Amino acid sequence: MSQDDRYSLAVAAFGPALQRLVRSFEADADQRRDLLQEIHLELWRSLEVFEEKCSLRTWVYRVAHNVYASHVLRRRRLNYAGSASLDELADAPNRSNPEVIAGEQQAVAWLHQTIQRLKPPDAQVMCLYLEDIDANEIAEIVGISPGAVATRIHRIKTILARMFQNGGPDDT
């Protein structure tokens, strides 16, 4: 299979996931467009050396996450001081909030905002969890142990359960 064929296959299978990922990681619309373009370019380039040592999906997500990292690092500093970890979000007191996540669009918007607030590895795990990728594959993509991924997923489930059972985002 040629590089172009592999790229077309990857885009057909994971193009929508790449759009969701970019939406989660980049709030600015112009930056989002540039980032998606960069990901496609790097994906096509990288597929020249794809040897099926990992699944095409793992490969695509790795490239996308790494392009995102270098995109952020090139344009500005990682806003590390202002971001939160999953532990901080999960342990934060759940303030009562009259606002209810009333529809799917609101839920998705809240998820994007939450992912943008998280520190990079936590944001990636949450994004991949929402894409329904299992802990072992997330570990392969992010480069942390499956145990560390499982712990993070547990935290994510706590945050999501609290949010969608109690009916509103806390503003910690």
Add this chain to the structure above:
Amino acid sequence: MTPKSEKHDIKAIWGAQAVEPNLVTVERIRADADKFQSAVRRRNRVEYAALVFVIAVFGAYIWIFPTPLMRLGSLLIIAAAIFMIVRIHFRASANPIPSHQSFMDYIARYREELRRQQSALRTVWLWYLAPWVPGIGVFTIGINQLLKHMLGNRAPFWPIALVMVAMVGVFAGVLILNVGGSRRLQRKIHELDRLLAS
């Protein structure tokens, strides 16, 4: 309001987000890749051309100027230009960081690369400025010698002083810019250290 059962199926909601049709074609990707490669090649060509120009000019000086010091200075400047060409060649053939490794491995390699670039900026005086100093110094002394030979004690010193001040100014400017760049890279490296430690 969304029924509670639907709210719980958050992965389904996530996956059902509207996406735009993919308008990126393989042809466009190839064009973008070519554009990027052309820009890199153009930058390298401009740098090579400037250095070849320096070699040609100082090569001619070896024949034109009569004093041994000016000839020696020209030779040293040509040697510095050849050294720069070799450095550009190695920079151009450096391997990019593979983007298909895991995120944490990629970040670790990215950090190494930033550290390498920072080291290059910090030591710019050594590899970018110092190679020119012997040639420019000897050549300038040679000019002074030639002026004295031609004009005797009436030879003015100000042209030499002007060249020296201009060179010191250019060198100081390059140093200040590179120290600033090195500090910016250091801040990025700190950010990555915190990321890798988390």
